[in-house]
Amino acid sequence: MRYTGISASYAVDDVPRALAFYRDILGLDVGLVPLGIEGADVPQGMEVRLPDGHRFVVYPSLHYRPAEFTVLSLKTPDIESAVDELIAKGVVFEQYDVPRTDAKGIHRDPRVKPVAWFRDPAGNIIGLHQDSD
Known part of the structure; x- marks a missing residue:
């Protein structure tokens, strides 16, 4: 099997509140991004862009529970x-x-x-x- 890259993500209960924390408190480069194809009825998530070029997505979840790890x-x-x-x-x-x-x-x-x-x-x-x- 050949992989072309990796993608990481985890859930939060409130994307705008998470965006403010990651941007204003942690000082990371963040922005809202669509989580599906254009026109799909899906919520927006947050993309975090790290200085080393890595990116990951934080997405909303209706059944959210905080990770204990x-x-x-x-x-x-x-x-x-x-x-x-x-x-x-x-x-x-x-x-x-x-x-x-x-x-x-x-x-x-x-x-x-x-x-x-x-x-x-x-x-x-x-x-x-x-x-x-």
């Missing part, structure tokens, strides 16, 4: 400043016993790069990983 991981060269910046914008980071997170919500283990988790407005878990040493 990481649906998206964002990379940052400085997790400390990224976490501080998001906290200043009102983002609340998850606190876990396993893996253990510190007061800021950052998991620090010398065997892995630092990582922190937070939820989007729909309750999906987003990871934030340090991408450099």
Whole structure:
């Protein structure tokens, strides 16, 4: 079998609210996109365009339930400043016993790069990983 690419997506309960969060809080390049062919009676979704050229779609779901696992991981060269910046914008980071997170919500283990988790407005878990040493 030959694949021509990949496509990733996950659901939210409110696309306009998700669009505002991903654009205004996370600072990502986002826009509304049709989810079907022109003229089809389908809702709009949100396309997120990442700096590395990857794209994914966030779509509305009538039977939505938040994912209890990481649906998206964002990379940052400085997790400390990224976490501080998001906290200043009102983002609340998850606190876990396993893996253990510190007061800021950052998991620090010398065997892995630092990582922190937070939820989007729909309750999906987003990871934030340090991408450099």
